[in-house]
Amino acid sequence: MDDAHEGPVLEVTDLETNFKTPAGLVRAVDGVSLSLERGKTIGIVGESGSGKSVLSRSIMGLLPSGNVVRKGSVRYQGQEIGELTPNQLRDFWGPEMAMIFQDPMTSLNPVMKIGNQITESIRYHLDQSKSESRETALALLQSVRIPEPTKRLNEYPHQLSGGMRQRVCIAVALACGPRLLIADEPTTALDVTVQSQILDLLQGQQEARFMAMILVTHDLGVVAGRTDEIAVMYAGQIVERAPTKVLFSKMKMPYTEALLKSIPKIENPSHTRLLAISGRPPSLVSPPSGCRFEPRCLYAQDRCREEMPPLMLAETPGHEYRCWFPVGTPEGKAALEKNLREKETPVGVDTSALVNG
Amino acid sequence: MAGSGKAHLRDGSLLRVEDLVVEFPAGPGRKVHAVSGISLDVVEGETLGLVGESGCGKSTTGKAIMQMPRPTSGTVAFEGEALTSLKGEALRQTRPTMQMIFQDPISSLNPRRKVGDIIGEPLRVWGRGDADEREKKVREVLEAVGIDPDAAMPRRPHQFSGGQCQRISIARALMLDPRVIICDEPVSALDVSVQAQILNLLEDMKARYGLTLIFIAHDLAVVKNVSDRVAVMYLGKVCEVGPPDTLYEEPAHHYTAALLSAIPVPDPEAERLDAGGIGGELPSPLDPPSGCRFRTRCPEAQERCAAEEPLMREVGVNHFVACHFPRIGGTAPPDASVPVTVSQH
Ligand SMILES: Nc1ncnc2c1ncn2[C@@H]1O[C@H](COP(=O)(O)OP(=O)(O)OP(=O)(O)O)[C@@H](O)[C@H]1O
Ligand SMILES: Nc1ncnc2c1ncn2[C@@H]1O[C@H](COP(=O)(O)OP(=O)(O)OP(=O)(O)O)[C@@H](O)[C@H]1O
Ligand code: SF4
Ligand code: SF4
Ligand SMILES: [Mg+2]
Ligand SMILES: [Mg+2]
Numbered sequence: 232m233d234d235a236h237e238g239p240v241l242e243v244t245d246l247e248t249n250f251k252t253p254a255g256l257v258r259a260v261d262g263v264s265l266s267l268e269r270g271k272t273i274g275i276v277g278e279s280g281s282g283k284s285v286l287s288r289s290i291m292g293l294l295p296s297g298n299v300v301r302k303g304s305v306r307y308q309g310q311e312i313g314e315l316t317p318n319q320l321r322d323f324w325g326p327e328m329a330m331i332f333q334d335p336m337t338s339l340n341p342v343m344k345i346g347n348q349i350t351e352s353i354r355y356h357l358d359q360s361k362s363e364s365r366e367t368a369l370a371l372l373q374s375v376r377i378p379e380p381t382k383r384l385n386e387y388p389h390q391l392s393g394g395m396r397q398r399v400c401i402a403v404a405l406a407c408g409p410r411l412l413i414a415d416e417p418t419t420a421l422d423v424t425v426q427s428q429i430l431d432l433l434q435g436q437q438e439a440r441f442m443a444m445i446l447v448t449h450d451l452g453v454v455a456g457r458t459d460e461i462a463v464m465y466a467g468q469i470v471e472r473a474p475t476k477v478l479f480s481k482m483k484m485p486y487t488e489a490l491l492k493s494i495p496k497i498e499n500p501s502h503t504r505l506l507a508i509s510g511r512p513p514s515l516v517s518p519p520s521g522c523r524f525e526p527r528c529l530y531a532q533d534r535c536r537e538e539m540p541p542l543m544l545a546e547t548p549g550h551e552y553r554c555w556f557p558v559g560t561p562e563g564k565a566a567l568e569k570n571l572r573e574k575e576t577p578v579g580v581d582t583s584a585l586v587n588g
Numbered sequence: 589m590a591g592s593g594k595a596h597l598r599d600g601s602l603l604r605v606e607d608l609v610v611e612f613p614a615g616p617g618r619k620v621h622a623v624s625g626i627s628l629d630v631v632e633g634e635t636l637g638l639v640g641e642s643g644c645g646k647s648t649t650g651k652a653i654m655q656m657p658r659p660t661s662g663t664v665a666f667e668g669e670a671l672t673s674l675k676g677e678a679l680r681q682t683r684p685t686m687q688m689i690f691q692d693p694i695s696s697l698n699p700r701r702k703v704g705d706i707i708g709e710p711l712r713v714w715g716r717g718d719a720d721e722r723e724k725k726v727r728e729v730l731e732a733v734g735i736d737p738d739a740a741m742p743r744r745p746h747q748f749s750g751g752q753c754q755r756i757s758i759a760r761a762l763m764l765d766p767r768v769i770i771c772d773e774p775v776s777a778l779d780v781s782v783q784a785q786i787l788n789l790l791e792d793m794k795a796r797y798g799l800t801l802i803f804i805a806h807d808l809a810v811v812k813n814v815s816d817r818v819a820v821m822y823l824g825k826v827c828e829v830g831p832p833d834t835l836y837e838e839p840a841h842h843y844t845a846a847l848l849s850a851i852p853v854p855d856p857e858a859e860r861l862d863a864g865g866i867g868g869e870l871p872s873p874l875d876p877p878s879g880c881r882f883r884t885r886c887p888e889a890q891e892r893c894a895a896e897e898p899l900m901r902e903v904g905v906n907h908f909v910a911c912h913f914p915r916i917g918g919t920a921p922p923d924a925s926v927p928v929t930v931s932q933h
Contacts, residue, residue, distance in 0.1 A: 278779045279750075378869070392869060393642070422641040422806060424866045427850040449779060452852035475856045493784040495813035497851055501832040502791065503813060507784035511749055 236308040239266040240411055240443040241290065246303035248282075248289045255516040256300070259285040261467035263303075269410065272437060272444040274454030274475070276490070277464035278512055283447045286464070287413045290445070291330055292320050307411065325356045325407035333416035335396035338403070339388040345372075346384030349403055356407045371402040375432055394425035398432065405436060412437065415447045430457055451491055455479065460549070463487050466512050466523040469542070473550035483545055483557035485530045509580055522553065530556045530566045531576040593899030594627045596829045596908035601629035602800050603653070603768060608662035610648045620873050622648040624824040625662070627900075630768070630817075635794065635801040637815030637832065639808055639847070641870060644821045646804045650770045653802070654688055655679060666768075684714060684764035691773035693753035697745040703756055704741030710763040725763065732796065733759045733789060751782035755789065762797060770802045775810060787814055808851055812836055817906075820844045823881040824873060829900070830907035840909035840916050843882045880911070888913050 248260040260282045267273050275283050288294050290305050292312045305312040307327060315323065324330075332338050340348055349371060350364040359367060365384070372380035375398040388396055397417060404412060414433060418426035434457050437444045448454055454461055455475065462472040463484065471484035482488055492506040510527045513519055519526065525535040532555070540553040556566035570576045574583055597604065610623040623645040630636045638646050652659040655671055663672045671682060690696045697706055704726060711722045727737040733755040745753055754774060761769050771790065775783040791814060794801055805811050811818055812832040820828045820841065828841040839845040846866035868885040871877055880898050883889040890913065898910045903917025912920045 278781060395869070423808070423850045423852075424641060424847060427852070428867075430852075450852065451780075451854040455852065455854045455856045456858065479854075479856050490780060491854060493781050494854060495784075495787070495807075495809040497809040497812060497836060497848070497853070499813070501812050501815055504791075505784035505788055505813065507788055508781035509785070511751070511782075 238309075239268050240308060241265075241267040242304075242306040243290065244304045244306075246286070246289060246305060247301065248285050248294065249300040251298040251300065252516075257515045258467050258518065259515060260289060261518075263464075263467075263469050265462055265469065265472065267411070267443045267445065269443050270438075270441045271460070272434075272446055272458045274458035274461040275445060275447045275464060276449060276451055276454055276461060278449060278490075280512060280515070281464040282467040282515075283449075283464055284415055287330065287415045287445065287447055291324070291328055291413060293330070322356070325352050325409065327409055328411045328413065329404035329407070329409040331397070331400050331404050331412070331414045331417045333419050335393065335400045335420075336388065338400050339396060341388055343387075344384065345386055345388065345391075345399055348399070349406055352403065352406050367406070368402075371406060372399075374405075374436070375399070375402045377402075394421055394429065397421065397425075397429055401429070401432065401436070405440070408440065409442065411443045411445070413445045413447070416449070417446075418453065419448070419450075426453075451494065463490070466518050467515055468523065468553065469551075470524065470554075471550075471552040472542075473545070473547065473552075477547045477550050481545070481547065481550070481559065483550070483552040483559065483563075484554050485528050485556075485558055485563075486524045488558050489527075489529070504584070506584060522555070526578055527580060529570060529576060529580060529582050530554075530558075530563055531570070531578065531580070532556060532566050533577055536577070592625060592627070592825050592827075592897070592910045593901070595900040595902055597627055597629045598631060600631070602632040602667060603630045603802075604663075604665045605629065605649075605653060606663045606665075608649065608652055608664070609660045610645070610652050611660045614874055618874055621824050621876050622873060623652065623659070624876070626821070626824070626826045628819055628826065628829075630800055630802060632767075632800055633794075633798065634816045635803055635814050637811035637818040638802060638804045638821060639806060639811045639818060640821035641806065641847075643823075643870060643873065645824045645873075646806075646821060647772050649821070650688060650772050650802060650804055653770060654686055684710075685766055686768045686770065687761035687764070687766040688770040688772060689754075689757045689761050689774050691776050693750055693757050693774075693777070694745055694748075696757055697753060697760075699745055702742055702744055703748075704737075706745070707741075707756065707760050707763060710760065714764060716764070729759045729762050730756075732762070732793065734785075735759065749782075750778055751785060754778065754782075754786050758786075758789065758793065762793065765797070766799070768800045768802065770804070772804045773806070774803075776805060776807070783810070790814060808836070808847060820847070823871065823876055825881055826900070826910065827882065828907075828909045828911075830904070834904060834907050838904070838916055840903045840907065840914040841882075841911050842886050842888055842915065845915060846885075 243263060243265050246260055246263045250257040250259060263286060277283055346368050349368040353359055353364040353367050369380055372383055377383050377398050418429050446458060458475050461475050461478045462469045465486050471487050489508045493508055495505060508527055513523055521536040521539050525531045534555050540555050542551045542553055544551055556563045570582045575581055605628045608623055608626050612620040612622060614620050640646055653664050663670050708722050708726045730737040730740060735755050775786050803814050815832050818832045818835050819826050822843050828844045839848055866885055871884055877884050879895055880893040883893040892912050898912045900908045900910045903909050903914060
């Protein structure tokens with residue numbers, strides 16, 4: 232790839248990824264745009280089924296063939312991913328883009344020794360000899376801080392703990408020095424202690440290698456301290472995007488606020504009543520034609536059901552949101568107060584918990 | 589018997605677990621030391637939170653309390669009656685008093701049966717009421733957990749979301765009017781939004797049905813939210829017990845402190861505590877370290893920690909720790925087998 236490429240490493244524009252299913256067209260990613268510079272990390276947050284993994288796989292060009300309908304553009308260093316042949320894609324994965332998954336076992340081969348799993352890709356892409364690639368693999372295992380790396384090269388995945396396996400996956404992903412690393416819930420299956428080790432490791436490698444990184448998670452805590460920017464997804468759309476600090480201090484989207492409020496906070500006394508979000512995300516086959524969060528939103532007004540809010544720009548550069556009655560604005564306050572007075576939203580979401588909370 | 593001590597046990601508790609040991613065979617001459625001499629109690633109406641890393645023995649403890657399967661040794665007493673010495677029909681008769689709900693709500697419900705039948709089954713098995721009374725109870729409990737009985741009863745579990753299935757599991761656990769419910773990671777598989785719904789529901793059900801709960805989870809914030817008392821487990825042992833607000837504010841055990849410092853805080857301005865929280869790997873339960881099991885990862889470990897197992901002692905109001913050199917409360921007296929007297933407040 233062209234090292235002299237200027238501008239963002241990744242540019243996604245109006246990306247749609249739909250699946251044809253017997254129940255109808257599933258709109259898993261519906262008009263997503265984002266861009267990412269070298270050396271930056273973007274966090275993608277959202278509930279289960281909001282389209283985070285499908286978005287990640289669409290960027291990687293890793294979608295199942297057959298029932299997928301794709302529209303829009305994904306450009307990596309200016310190159311349209313959708314135009315690459317399967318062979319070109321194979322050359323891409325590793326040196327250009329790499330991905331880490333939630334379950335390390337899905338990307339490791341259970342019957343192949345750790346060492347060979349790492350050297351396989353180094354030898355294919357970097358044209359190193361057998362002994363050179365073994366040295367590289369050893370150095371990689373050291374860099375992801377695997378104890379006794381020489382011994383581990385000859386072990387199989389099942390001989391390692393979950394945290395160690397995820398370290399191996401990171402080593403495999405980093406083996407060919409990618410410029411873009413996509414980590415899809417890399418720590419969701421791990422304990423908090425291991426989680427913080429792995430996140431520190433990823434962050435360290437991202438900084439040392441000046442990679443662009445996409446960190447996918449459903450945990451706002453995970454992205455808070457480790458990203459430059461956050462995109463919140465809901466039902467296939469980005470509903471708010473902002474520099475990380477701005478998102479937390481000036482959030483505009485009632486959904487982002489609701490997500491944050493529903494998490495039990497370690498500093499709160501025990502038995503603090505949680506502000507749950509009622510109901511479930513909508514069907515992606517026939518989502519509401521207005522705002523997709525309207526059936527659950529405490530701010531909702533009639534207009535929200537009638538008209539889908541477009542992505543609007545907030546006062547801070549780089550901050551966008553989809554809402555007619557944003558948090559913290561006079562319209563938003565009026566909308567919420569009205570629903571609190573009437574004890575429910577126009578579609579009957581109970582707002583009384585907020586009054587007591 | 590090397591246990592971690594019982595200084596933290598109280599009089600008049602509803603459920604009392606003493607010196608509980610669970611071992612699993614693991615090939616010739618080897619065994620998994622899953623739970624190694626732990627003691628716990630729960631007072632009526634209380635929620636005991638059980639936290640610790642994966643593999644530390646939380647689920648094994650929960651199942652051993654249920655006598656499914658029976659522990660290798662130790663006693664579990666309910667209202668003073670030792671379940672561990674009951675057999676056959678006498679043990680069976682105690683089953684309805686304790687129920688358990690699990691992490692994976694969908695697979696814990698029989699996929700081939702209708703929700704109405706799944707929930708009504710415990711009543712049929714135990715011969716409670718006639719058909720009308722049973723249906724009335726099913727409807728009442730489904731409504732209590734926020735599920736519309738008319739819509740739900742004829743449907744099967746896979747037609748419900750994870751959160752709804754967890755509500756259904758809770759309803760099933762409530763059918764026989766249990767006194768104690770052991771919740772094993774009931775919200776770990778759910779989205780944060782749904783997690784909050786289920787945690788609120790558990791608090792409501794506890795109040796409405798006067799339940800006593802044991803709440804197992806690895807998420808410390810979740811455990812703090814629902815618990816009246818928290819026990820921290822590490823590699824088959826209990827290392828610290830206390831009221832959540834105190835224990836989280838001022839952890840006495842180095843392991844608890846490490847766990848707390850590893851939690852990601854949803855606030856970008858928050859100062860990241862000593863990143864990483866805890867180094868090293870969890871030792872194998874096949875061959876746990878001598879003395880204090882945490883010593884291979886503890887920043888404060890000394891020789892004594894390898895030689896002598898620390899016993900539970902009180903370091904604050906209702907706050908107990910098993911550590912020779914805790915973060916608060918001073919060094920343990922030389923011979924820890926001599927009980928320490930701490931003024932009762
Ligand atoms: N191959 C497929 N065929 C049909 N639908 C699919 C396919 N893959 C994904 N989907 C649907 O696309 C939607 C988005 O799924 P996706 O896996 O991206 O969600 P997610 O945000 O990653 O959720 P999670 O947090 O659970 O990983 C879901 O409704 C899912 O069922
Ligand atoms: N039936 C079994 N046979 C052999 N070993 C077992 C069995 N059940 C549990 N173990 C082992 O006992 C130890 C404790 O397991 P347990 O499931 O109680 O941990 P846990 O704290 O519930 O972990 P998690 O958070 O992952 O659910 C582990 O090392 C586990 O591998
Ligand atoms: S206020 Fe309206 S537009 Fe904004 S999130 Fe709520 S429902 Fe959507
Ligand atoms: S007893 Fe020793 S090793 Fe164990 S926690 Fe205390 S100081 Fe650390
Ligand atoms: Mg996903
Ligand atoms: Mg468990």
